[in-house]
Amino acid sequence: MAKAAPKARRLWLAWLSGILLLVVVGIVIARRGEELRFADLLKHAHPSWLLAAVVLQIGTYACAAGAWQRVLARQRIHTSFWQLIPLGLAKLFMDQVVPSAGLSGTLLVVRALTRRGVPNGASASAVVVGLLGFYLAYGLALVTALVLLAVSGDLSRRMLSLAIVASFLIGAVVVALFWLLRGRRGPVRSLLMRIPGLKGFLQELHDAPKEALHDKTLLLQTTVLQFGIFVLDAATLGVCLAALGATASLTGLFAALVLASLVATITLIPSGLGTFDATMLAMLHLVGVSTTHGVGAVLLFRGFTLMLPLLPGLWLAHREMNPKP
Numbered sequence: 001m002a003k004a005a006p007k008a009r010r011l012w013l014a015w016l017s018g019i020l021l022l023v024v025v026g027i028v029i030a031r032r033g034e035e036l037r038f039a040d041l042l043k044h045a046h047p048s049w050l051l052a053a054v055v056l057q058i059g060t061y062a063c064a065a066g067a068w069q070r071v072l073a074r075q076r077i078h079t080s081f082w083q084l085i086p087l088g089l090a091k092l093f094m095d096q097v098v099p100s101a102g103l104s105g106t107l108l109v110v111r112a113l114t115r116r117g118v119p120n121g122a123s124a125s126a127v128v129v130g131l132l133g134f135y136l137a138y139g140l141a142l143v144t145a146l147v148l149l150a151v152s153g154d155l156s157r158r159m160l161s162l163a164i165v166a167s168f169l170i171g172a173v174v175v176a177l178f179w180l181l182r183g184r185r186g187p188v189r190s191l192l193m194r195i196p197g198l199k200g201f202l203q204e205l206h207d208a209p210k211e212a213l214h215d216k217t218l219l220l221q222t223t224v225l226q227f228g229i230f231v232l233d234a235a236t237l238g239v240c241l242a243a244l245g246a247t248a249s250l251t252g253l254f255a256a257l258v259l260a261s262l263v264a265t266i267t268l269i270p271s272g273l274g275t276f277d278a279t280m281l282a283m284l285h286l287v288g289v290s291t292t293h294g295v296g297a298v299l300l301f302r303g304f305t306l307m308l309p310l311l312p313g314l315w316l317a318h319r320e321m322n323p324k325p
Contacts (some may be wrong), residue, residue, distance in 0.1 A: 045300070049243035053304045056236045060229045061088030067133055067222040068109070071126040074211065074218050077118060086316050087112050093313025106131055112320040132177045133222030139170045140223070141230045145258040148251045154286050159259065166262050233257050233305065240300035244293050252287030259283055277302065 065084035072079050090112070091105035106127045113123035146163055149155040234254040241248055260283060264276035277298050284294040 045243040045296075049239050050300075053236050053239045053243070053300070054308075056232050056239060057304050057309070058085075059232045061085045061092070063225045063228045063232065064088035064091065064130065067130040067225040068113070068126045070218060070221050070225070071129045072113075072118065072122060074215060075122050075125070077122055079113075079116065079118065083116070087320075089309050089313050090316035090320055092309060093317050108317060108320055115320070128177060129219065129222055130226070132174065133219060134226040134229075135170050135173050135177070136219070136223045137226035137230065139167065139174075140227055141254075141258045142166060142170070142262065145255040148255045152252070152287075154255075162259070162262065162266075166266060169266070230254070230258060230261075236304060237297060237301050240297040240304070241289065241293060243300065244296045246289060246293035246297070248284070248287050248289050253284075256280055256283030256287060 062081075062085055065081055065088050068084055068087070069079060069081050087109050091109050094105040094108050109127045110123045113126060114120065118126070142163055146155060146160070149159065231254070234250060234257045237253045237257055238248065238250055241253075257280070260276045260280040263279040280298050280301075281291070281294050284297065285291065289297070
């Protein structure tokens with residue numbers, strides 16, 4: 001209990017700092033005297049565009065589920081695609097509430113797949129290949145965003161510096177995952193084995209069938225599926241703008257989404273509260289979106305990607321972590 005208390009306090013402090021930064025963004029917006037116009041935009045948001053945003057977000061969960069299913073199918077394990085989609089929602093909730101570079105949601109999915117009868121090792125390989133595909137897709141999305149900004153003439157030195165730092169971090173994660181997949185013993189692995197949540201996971205990974213872990217075609221497929229999540233999120237942002245009567249190029253929206261996600265990942269604030277929103281507003285302004293429409297689009301986007309799946313994600317995560325006997 002003594003160890004859990006400091007961890008809980010750090011988590012709450014991270015949430016608090018993010019909320020405070022979000023409040024600061026709101027104050028800045030209010031001081032511009034545009035709050036009435038902003039409220040009017042939200043009031044008249046077109047319902048059909050909002051429905052389209054919901055469909056696009058369901059597509060992101062389907063991409064995650066498709067990546068896991070491809071890995072399991074490679075190991076001749078047949079699972080229902082529709083039953084895996086809720087796991088994508090539960091993983092999203094865990095990754096946003098507990099910032100851990102995707103590890104918290106990964107451990108939840110491993111446990112959930114094992115509960116569904118997936119053999120030990122196969123579940124670990126499914127989520128690790130999916131996680132590896134995600135970071136490769138993240139790197140690809142980052143390069144794509146930089147190229148798009150460079151072509152449009154909007155690439156600044158600060159953005160480039162941030163991207164370089166992020167590239168090293170993404171590369172380090174990818175190398176670490178490949179190292180774990182090799183399963184070699186050593187002092188670092190022994191140290192990781194002492195972490196309660198990782199010990200069983202690493203053991204399952206060590207026992208996992210190696211065919212799926214070293215299949216380049218499979219890795220390409222999962223990377224494409226994970227890259228699809230970034231594209232669908234950018235499309236969701238575009239739909240949120242369209243609901244408010246504004247437009248922007250999909251390439252600009254894609255770059256805005258990737259760089260805002262990048263800042264949120266580096267800061268390790270739960271859900272990127274404040275950091276994601278401030279960066280997204282700045283990027284939208286850079287691609288020609290007004291402050292009023294930008295604020296409305298960001299709030300709508302956060303509603304669809306964070307607030308809307310919050311309660312079902314909490315329920316699903318609790319059900320997976322505390323199954324009935």
